[in-house]
Amino acid sequence: MVTAHWLFGDQLGPHFLAPGDDGPERGAPVVMIEARSVLRRRRFHRAKAHLVLSAMRHRAAELGDRVRYVRCDTYREGLREAVGDGAVTVHHPTSYAALRLVRSLPAVQVLPARGFLVRQADFRAWADGLGGRRLRQEDFYRRVRRDHGLLMDGDSPAGGRWNHDHDNREPPPAGARSLGAPAPYRPREDGIDDEVRHDLDRWERDGLVEFVGRDGPRRFPASRREALAALRRFVEHRLAGFGPHEDAMLAADPVMSHSLLSSSLNLGLLHPAECVERAEDAWRTGQAPVNSVEGFVRQIAGWREYVWQLYWYFGEEYRSSNALRHRTPLPDWFLDLDADAVTARCLATTLAQVRDSGWTHHIPRLMVLGGYALQHGWDPRAVTDWFHRCFVDGYDWVMLPNVIGMSQYADGGRMTTKPYTSGGAYVHRMSDLCGGCVYAPTERVGARACPYTAGYWAFLDRHRTRFEGNHRMTQAVRGLDRLADLDALLRQERQRGQDAP
Structure with a gap:
């Protein structure tokens, strides 16, 4: 009897079906499972949910009669419906949760990972x-x-x-x-996209799922x-x-x-x-x-x-890293992608891009979104989850190192030698986002104080002891002693709290 091969929703290219010593047989039946429980557990960006479901259904359409495509509540339920107690192969999944699942199923053989250059x-x-x-x-x-x-x-x-x-x-x-x-x-939508949008509308209307962000024409x-x-x-x-x-x-x-x-x-x-x-x-x-x-x-x-x-x-314990002991919950305006609530032009513009498309490039992610979260001591695990849910290219393996290590310095320097955050001067130098903003990147205190400039110095002051011994941060920390308005700046930041900047 030919063993079926299970494709997860991020294993959609031909290299996940290529024959080989460790691969499924050419022409073997394929199983794909669309599990609604994935969307129920978290509030994903609507455009991301649309893209993933559209991609899965397009792949199923390409495979034709070879695929058994099951729409169900959970993966376990779907696999049971697709193959019963039959044997299944699957390439190494891309998350710890998915790996635990497939390893817990006795009839599933886990093959080596594909889709990367290095074993x-x-x-x-x-x-x-x-x-x-x-x-x-x-x-x-x-x-x-x-x-x-x-x-x-x-x-x-x-x-x-x-x-x-x-x-x-x-x-x-x-x-x-x-x-x-x-x-x-830019792709053109088709009947599969119409079906996906109809299903997402119905699930939202019936209270089965809740999304954030907008689902305009599919962009990816x-x-x-x-x-x-x-x-x-x-x-x-x-x-x-x-x-x-x-x-x-x-x-x-x-x-x-x-x-x-x-x-x-x-x-x-x-x-x-x-x-x-x-x-x-x-x-x-x-x-x-x-x-x-x-x-x-x-x-x-x-x-x-x-x-x-x-x-x-x-290892999976890496997600609990919190070297800076940041515990502040994410504010509602950020969770809701409410760009209209934000005055700072760089942050409002970036949030609007995420709200409208589920995407922005790596510098707004790191220096605008991640930098603000770091400066304000937001819980790095919650920040990681937000990036995972709100970006069309966000997956657990993508966001865990990128956010915990690179963006939030929560691992204490295992990935990077210093935290990646800056005052408004960086944004001003590398963009046009400071033009027309009510805040000035050179101002630390007062009505025109840039939230990033003030936030940067408040962050350094809060972690002075940790960073004064870091050779890449020593000069910046010493700069705190030259700020005659530091006390006023810190009072201002405490009063600002979690209000949208």
Whole structure:
């Protein structure tokens, strides 16, 4: 009897069905389970729920009679309906919760993970071999490049440097409202999307689920064909201009030259190898400069791969990390994506982008959203959950290291050597978001005091003892002693509390 193969909703590309020593048989029956309990447990962004269900149903339509697609309440119930007591294979899931589930089912055989460049065992061997030294992303990234012959000229990095960050941190052009990049690929909705939207409306109306955010026309690929079209559009028309301004922000141009491929990668519609290899081909054929290509390769073969590996290497207890002892609950205006309640233009603009699309690029995530949460001592576990629920590309493995480690410094420096937060000067330098704002990035106290500038100094004061011994923070902490208005600033921040800035 042929063993069925179970596809989770983030295992939707052909590489999850490819035959091999550890893979399901070609032509084996496929099981897909749409479990409503997943949406009931948390208040997800409506656009995210739409995208995931649309992608699953598009994949089922592609597989045709080969798939048994079950809509039910729980995964256990769905698997029982699909195969009874029959044996099932499944590739290693992408979360601890899902892994516990499949391991608890006696008839399920868990196969190695797919959709990544590095095997977990290889990463563990590398990390364990460091003998307690810091797991530096840069060291790992170079190892991936060498092992995969990626963007290399023999034994040397293409372009003579491993890291082109120096060329990729330019502010936006002065006075520009847009980078003027060619438009990104946008999919067209179809009958499957109509069905998904109808179901979501009905579930909300019946009180079965509750969402946050808006579900406008679907903005991200929900099929392999759409994902490949998005990749092709980016590489051929947008990659060349990606690098220099990848850290910049413009209020009227939230997409800039970013690829918008993260949701497709995290749904399993694209494999990271095909993305970075196409980017490298663009450099070798003269279609894109090396700094733009290296910046894109670093995001996928470096950071994305690193985050996936750390999720499993650090263990599930990592989610409880709270080195700074931040316990403040998230305020309602943030939970509800209520951008209209916010006066600070950078935060209001970013919240509106998340509300309307379930997406914003990495710098607004880190420096605007994450920076504000860090400065105000919000519970890092709640912040992680918010990012997971509110972003179309957010999954547990994605957000746990990115938020606990990179954004909230809750791991005390296991991932980064210092907390990533700043005053308003950074936002002013890297964006047009301070223009027209009622607050001034140079003001710390008073009616025009920038919430980020005041929040930054209040954060440093609160954690002075911890950070004065950090060589990357010593100078900033010493700056507290030069603030004649520090007492007034701290009183102001206490009065502001959790009110929307």
